[in-house]
Amino acid sequence: MIALRGLAHNKFRTILSAAGIAIAVISIMLLGSTGSGLIRIGEKTLERSSMDMWLTGKTFDLKSQFAGGSEGKITDAHKLESRLLKNSNIDFAMPVLTEIVYAYKEGAEPKAVFGTGLEGTGGSFVSILQGEGLIGDSHYNSGLYNGPWKREILIDGRAAKLLDVTIGDTLHIGKTLTEARKQEFKVIGLTNSLSSFTTGPMIVLYLSELQEITGNHYYDSVNLVMLRLKDPSRAEETQKQLETQYPEYAVSTNLNLIKKIIRQNSPVLAGAFFIVVLAVLMGVLLAVNTVLLSLNERKNEAGILKVMGLSKWSIIRYLCFDGFLVCIAGGITGVLLSLPLSRVLNILIYRAVGFEDLVLIDNSFIYIGTAAAVITGLVTSLLAAMWINRINAAELLRSV
Structure with a gap:
């Protein structure tokens, strides 16, 4: 008291x-x-991705992804994918390109969004909430970018709200506003499977089409290649093989990647x-x-x-x-x-x-x-x- x-x-x-x-x-x-x-x-995001290993440029970080710079880029991605699949323990390889692009409906204000390029969205990696997925990247044709354009995209819930679009709508998309005015893409599906990889609204395009509209087709550049293993228990052995075969790139397991991102954002x-x-x-x-x-x-x-x-x-x-x-x-x-x-x-x-x-x-x-x-x-x-x-x-x- x-x-x-x-x-x-x-x-x-x-x-x-x-x-x-x-x-x-x-x-x-x-x-x-x-x-x-x-x-x-x-950790949950990487587990849900069903991927076991990640191949990135040695200077890979979140900042270079958002800036769309060349830091940490992987070149000759399609050829690299073919070589990786020859490894006896690699079941699946997917090159991924991430770039900031402008997107907007006709007559609306352009918005900067996170663009992700994939060869397709089949399998368990991407789940489609509404509409259809991306199937078969036809624009890349045996080393050349002269195949037909599909001009189809997926959006996540945040992009749908920001851009006020739904399935069936058309968006102008480009690396610059001038380029965006000339290019139209149709929204064919809604997915939130990749939303945890970024903090911003996301649109998903075919890899080769995103490469061309952002200038990454010159060197067939991507940010990373995701790998699924046939036997995840052999991940360490496979990692050492890839590090020896591709010393110019960083090979990470899921845990390694999280540690790397934490370290780079220290x-x-x-x-x-x-x-x-x-x-x-x-x-x-x-x-x-x-x-x-x-x-x-x-x-x-x-x-x-x-x-x-x-x-x-x-x-x-x-x-x-x-x-x-x-x-x-x-x-x-x-x-x-x-x-x-x-x-x-x-x-x-x-x-x-x-x-x-x-x-x-x-x-x-x-x-x-x-x-x-x-x-x-x-x-x-x-x-x-x-x-x-x-x-x-x-x-x-x-x-x-």
Whole structure:
């Protein structure tokens, strides 16, 4: 009760300190859960793709995909596909091109969307929600791009909403606005199977047609080749074979690819970690500041207690418990607020990039957040105890 009366004496300072601890706990839980969610979604996406291995350029990263640059591109993709299929353990190979293109309905405003080029969408790799899939890429013809154009595309739910189109509609698509005005493609199907690979609206075209409209047909360039193995247990052996045969490319299993993407995006992760550290430091400083200011106001009381013969431990318990209470209250508040905030964050993330249930707060993050609040309370009490230990009761009372 004495500690509670001490906290109530300066409500604003107490609330500010508790808020600092709460923000620190919320930062730990939400940012930690977001990072964990990205890894979880990445693993699930790769598992759903039914692919076991990925062949990419050695500088492959997410940024070069979106920029549409030549970094990390694989050349002579169709010939490479044929050579890969000669490997006794490779059952299926699919070159994939990803480029940003402009798309719009006649009379509508052009939008930049994520274009993906595939040779076809048969099998279990791409599931069609409505309409038809892409079957047979006819424009590529034995090393030349002189076959007939089909001009058919698939869209995902985000692209359908952004471009206000449905099955049967026609879209202008091109690498530039000038080129897009001259080229029309018909929407024949809806799929969300590939949506987890990108944060933006996606359209799926035949590989050779996307290559030609983006200039990648000159060197038969793609971003990656996905591989399905006959015997996934031999993945490591197959990886070594391909690395020896194609030293200019990076060969990754699903787990390797996730690690590579995380490593290449480490500046973003480091920034998030830095935010958490700052939030924790801010909470600690606010809590320490509250306790020390409170003790400074009560230093005469501390001196009197020393003169009365009370032990240091008794004085510390009497005067320092309020700082520990502030930290615990802030920690509990942070944990309780993190749960509804995670739901709000999930809604915003889904609307922005289409990732569903990205932020799921695991019990481990609740324990970490709670532990951070308790440790902060103990550190605060320790610093307060050191401050009390330095009080010279005789000098303090003479100055009264």
